[in-house]
Amino acid sequence: MSTLVTGIAELVTNDPSVGEGPLGVLTDAAIVVADGAVAWVGPGSAAPAADRRIDVGGRAVLPGFVDSHAHLVFAGDRAAEFEARMSGARYDGGGIGTTVAATRAASDEVLRGRLRGLVAEMRAQGTTTVEIKSGYGLTVEDEARALRLAAEVTPETTFLGAHVVPAEYAGRTDDYVALVTGPMLEACAPHARWIDVFCEPASAHAFDGDATRTVLTAGRAAGLDLRVHANQLSAGPGVRLAVELGAASADHCTHLTEADVDALAGGSTVATLLPGVEFSTRSPYPDARRLLAAGVTVALATDCNPGSCFTSSMAFCVALAVREMRMTPTEAVWAATAGGAAALRRPDVGHLRPGARADLAVLDAPSYRHLAYRPGVPIVRALDVPDR
């Protein structure tokens, strides 16, 4: 069964060979979807026949957002911590323990309900691929449970046992790392594609370079690919480790030395920026222009989580990237789609070339520029194209 989508005022393909600029923009375009994949894109006047037709009435269409960094398996609420932080309390990752306690105490049904609610909320805002991390269980059973639940809704599951050192291991980081790389990894690897570490020597709760290397190396040996929470609160070793070990992405990249930027520019690791975190922790934003000038591949993601950033809106992150990081609307939209796909090493999403997954987002607006031009307004949603 094929579907022809017409009335597309502006189609972002992310394929520069078929349209204008880096986003490969076609105007007055159409797209044909068949069997869940893009079968054809081109001018509306040249559209082939299809079994069914959806007219979007002069709206812009783009690849669904690829949110490559989110923490969606949790219970509890940290609105009070947020309020205290806005009154001056500093963010150092310590509040994660609050969510760990609530998550451990929650039933599968509660966790599944919250998780599915957030994934649906994201889809209603145009996100069609989302990576989901564990990291609020921090026991063998609770981490494995989080990943089992995450795997019900996405293939992009990330084992983040090394999120923080849980309270019961305070002062015994080595013992906790042994747990993470031993029985916890064994229980979690079957449910995960990725392994991740919160590498942050500046936080008493997170992991230093040595521990990060130990965890990532063990994860790789268990068949997982690598990503790293790197350089969020200080210019630690995370980014260089990520590049050295061939991680798909170094996430945050808020505090970078010249050596960090050089490493990213010389490697294949994507720099994933999470400006919602800087918004919600009132911190300085990463220097996106410096990374772009160095030729680094930049992705944008939400980091949706109950502590440091509880937004699920990629559009909001695009608006912040333009306002606060001086990315152009073009760069920001690319980073939120193709950039996210690069950070997840997913050649099938983040663009609309024939063969891509038929993950479309539609705007209540004539141009992708409106994602930054209309901040906070819910103008983007995933377009449901029925498959049969």
Added chain:
Amino acid sequence: MSTLVTGIAELVTNDPSVGEGPLGVLTDAAIVVADGAVAWVGPGSAAPAADRRIDVGGRAVLPGFVDSHAHLVFAGDRAAEFEARMSGARYDGGGIGTTVAATRAASDEVLRGRLRGLVAEMRAQGTTTVEIKSGYGLTVEDEARALRLAAEVTPETTFLGAHVVPAEYAGRTDDYVALVTGPMLEACAPHARWIDVFCEPASAHAFDGDATRTVLTAGRAAGLDLRVHANQLSAGPGVRLAVELGAASADHCTHLTEADVDALAGGSTVATLLPGVEFSTRSPYPDARRLLAAGVTVALATDCNPGSCFTSSMAFCVALAVREMRMTPTEAVWAATAGGAAALRRPDVGHLRPGARADLAVLDAPSYRHLAYRPGVPIVRALDVPDR
């Protein structure tokens, strides 16, 4: 016909005599609506009977947002100007001429469609009262048309003939002021409650203190109440004029002297802050804390318009107020509801005391704090309570 709304995890009444703090918060509350007005508020366990029942399932309910500053009668699109500004072009109000040309050229049907679309978009985001200005017509006929259209959707209509000096009056500001205070005012006053002036000596396009006084005085003589675009781009005379003339609100207040703050503190004029404008023009934010410390009544509004700020989201303005202006979530929510009502001198909205209009907003969240805690996420909508 009466309706009982139950399952309210947190009810913001803005009546400190019935609940906690300045927002008068009740937990596990209920509310009865009858004949379009609030008939009763109190604990859910004490709720009286009613003809019908709506259960909001553990959500927070607050008074619908009162957006006291918006420009919604226009045609055209200025996404390209926005993009240029984000690349470094400065905002000085000059782009308004683009919208004036498009608006004059548009049919009533086009303008009405855009206007109603934006009002519906606002309502879908929790705004139940909106002020709407003219100011993109700038001829007798086009200004009167804008106000006729605005009056179809709100009683809060504002004649803003003195928005900018139109191109055909360039260098002849006095002649244009004579038009505004003469035939234009005569044609517009029957459709308007308010008169407003963009008082900004720093802009070549706007009006100085003398012209502002002339227009406001004429407007008052024609039976209109006063509001002023004041001190947006520089510390001009707008705020002090607003207070001297007893305007309901001085809007923007971005650049204030001590004398301006003293004037506001000693008068009855509300300071309406529009942080979406500073977001979308990449400008420094107003100093809300200084105003609050001086005892000034502060409102938040969107300034929704196609040039300097095309957001329609009061929730986004609340999040900005907290992040960028260091208002507490409590202060920001008050300013977006009761503050807006004060800026429009509307005792019937912005609170949920018995007798208030039954304008309710409901959150997909348990607390009003989530408006700032979940930036960019569309968690708030107006609650439809059928009247009969």
